[in-house]
Amino acid sequence: MKPRKALMAILAGFLLAGLLAACGSGANNGGSGSVSAGGPSADAGGAQTGGQEENRSGGQQGEPVVNIYSARHYEVDDVLFQQFTDATGIKVNVVKGEAEELIERLKREGASTEADLFFTVDGGVLAYAKESGVLEPVTSPVIEENVPARYRDKDNHWIGVSTRARVIVYSKDRVDPSQLSAYEDLADPKWKGKVLARSSSSLYNVSLLASFIALKGEEASEEWAKGVVANFARDPQGGDRDQAKAIVAGIGDVAIMNTYYIGLLAHSKDPEEVKVAERVGIIFPNQETDGTHINISGIGFVKHGKHKDNAVKLIEFLTGKEAQETLTNSNFEFPVNPAAERAEYIRAWGEFKEQELDFDLLHVHNAKAIEIFNKAGWK
Numbered sequence: 001m002k003p004r005k006a007l008m009a010i011l012a013g014f015l016l017a018g019l020l021a022a023c024g025s026g027a028n029n030g031g032s033g034s035v036s037a038g039g040p041s042a043d044a045g046g047a048q049t050g051g052q053e054e055n056r057s058g059g060q061q062g063e064p065v066v067n068i069y070s071a072r073h074y075e076v077d078d079v080l081f082q083q084f085t086d087a088t089g090i091k092v093n094v095v096k097g098e099a100e101e102l103i104e105r106l107k108r109e110g111a112s113t114e115a116d117l118f119f120t121v122d123g124g125v126l127a128y129a130k131e132s133g134v135l136e137p138v139t140s141p142v143i144e145e146n147v148p149a150r151y152r153d154k155d156n157h158w159i160g161v162s163t164r165a166r167v168i169v170y171s172k173d174r175v176d177p178s179q180l181s182a183y184e185d186l187a188d189p190k191w192k193g194k195v196l197a198r199s200s201s202s203l204y205n206v207s208l209l210a211s212f213i214a215l216k217g218e219e220a221s222e223e224w225a226k227g228v229v230a231n232f233a234r235d236p237q238g239g240d241r242d243q244a245k246a247i248v249a250g251i252g253d254v255a256i257m258n259t260y261y262i263g264l265l266a267h268s269k270d271p272e273e274v275k276v277a278e279r280v281g282i283i284f285p286n287q288e289t290d291g292t293h294i295n296i297s298g299i300g301f302v303k304h305g306k307h308k309d310n311a312v313k314l315i316e317f318l319t320g321k322e323a324q325e326t327l328t329n330s331n332f333e334f335p336v337n338p339a340a341e342r343a344e345y346i347r348a349w350g351e352f353k354e355q356e357l358d359f360d361l362l363h364v365h366n367a368k369a370i371e372i373f374n375k376a377g378w379k
Contacts, residue, residue: 064090066310069106071099071120072297076330083326084317090310099125106134106302116305117314119161121297123359124207124366130157131363135300140312146319151296151336153360158300161318162333165259165352166208166293168283171247175254175281183212183285183293186254187227195231196243196252200373204240204258204295209372210365211293211357218368225376235379241265241273248276258295263332263345284352291353295362297333 070077073096081092097105099120106113106129118129129135130153137156144152151160168180179185186195198205212221233252243255244265259282266277284292299318301311317323324340327333332346341347 064088064307064310065093066090066116066307066314067093067095067114067305068117068119068314069095069097069102069115069302070118071097071102071125074331076327077119079330080318080323080326083323084314087317088313090313092314100128103129103132103134107132109304111304113302113304114306115302116307116311117299118158118302119297119299121295122203122207122362123296123298124210124362125203126153126158126296126298126300127360127363128366129300130155134303136303138301138308138312138315140316142316143312143319146316146321146324146337146339148336148338151298153298153300158298159315159319160296160298160336162297162324162327162331162336163294163354164297164333165284165354166204166295167257167259168254168285169244169247169257169262169280170254170283172279172281177281177283180254180283181285181287182289183208184224185285186231186256187224189227189231191231191254193231193233194253195228196233196246196255197228197236197378198239198243198256199236200370200378205256205378206366206369206373207295207362208256208293209369210362211355213365213368213372214357214361215290215355218372221369222372222376225372225378229376229378241276244276244280245273248279259334259346259349260332263343266345267332282349284349286355287353291355294334294354296336296359 068081078094081094085091095102095115099122102118102120103125106115106118109115118135120126120129135157138159139156143159147159151163152158168183168186170177170180179190185191200206209221209225212224216224233246238246240257240261241264243252243257244262246252247255262277262280262282265273268274268277286292299315301308301315305311318327319337321337321339324335324337328335328340328343328346332343334342334346
């Protein structure tokens, strides 16, 4: 080989080695990355990293940050986080995943965690996070003014941000709504072959049944579950929106759904989904007895969080009137702040009586609810 060619080969080898080393040092290390507000969203299995390398505090060196582990997967959350950053200069980093996985991760990480806040749906999950010892109390006069005590943990380990109701949805074409006034009606044999529902693995259904156990006892709850299973139009499948679509397709006549899914259908970019929302009605069950089951989304300060002041500011922001109205107008959840006005679309549903139940009981009766579903044959 001629000297010049040999020299070029050696230089090329050094260049290739340098490029490989750079690629290795910049790789994503599993689910430990973070997503900044306004950056790419993360899948449930773990977050992706944003466009810039971040230090262990979750932001550029010296930059004010707050780090969230979130089990919520709604676009409006990213909008709110960006609004908070714009207003305060505090960067919001988000790691997304399933609630139980995030709680286990917090337990494993202990004092080394980078998380400041845990954000999730379901009062039972929030109670489990508290029981697991990964949260600590957070207090603020602003938070106490924004959020009534009913929507806060009694020890302030978590703060409610929004609620949703689990209701009966029916075909406007085939069902007389006067025939339905309670969850118990869905177990009446006259609805045989007409009831639609999600799987028993759905946390929404588990918490609904857990609320029945708390209010009515195990025996009555099991009888209800068996009665509903006997009336299924098909085996449970799909999400909440799929139940409404199945009603319109004529597969069944009535379904159990969360209210905000109807709002999302009605405001979908897909004209067919809008038509689905127009062809179904909503009944808030048990207005003469226990009230309609509601569940809550909440946020808690992580026990070993490093940025508590920033975390408190974010909770205050999320529960403030402006953010609450952004949330309800975008995701059609019910605001917890009484000063916030509900979205016009859901105001048309009117006021309704809510179940008066300690959200901790959704966790207390979770295992029994799953057992009852299995005994009833609710797949």
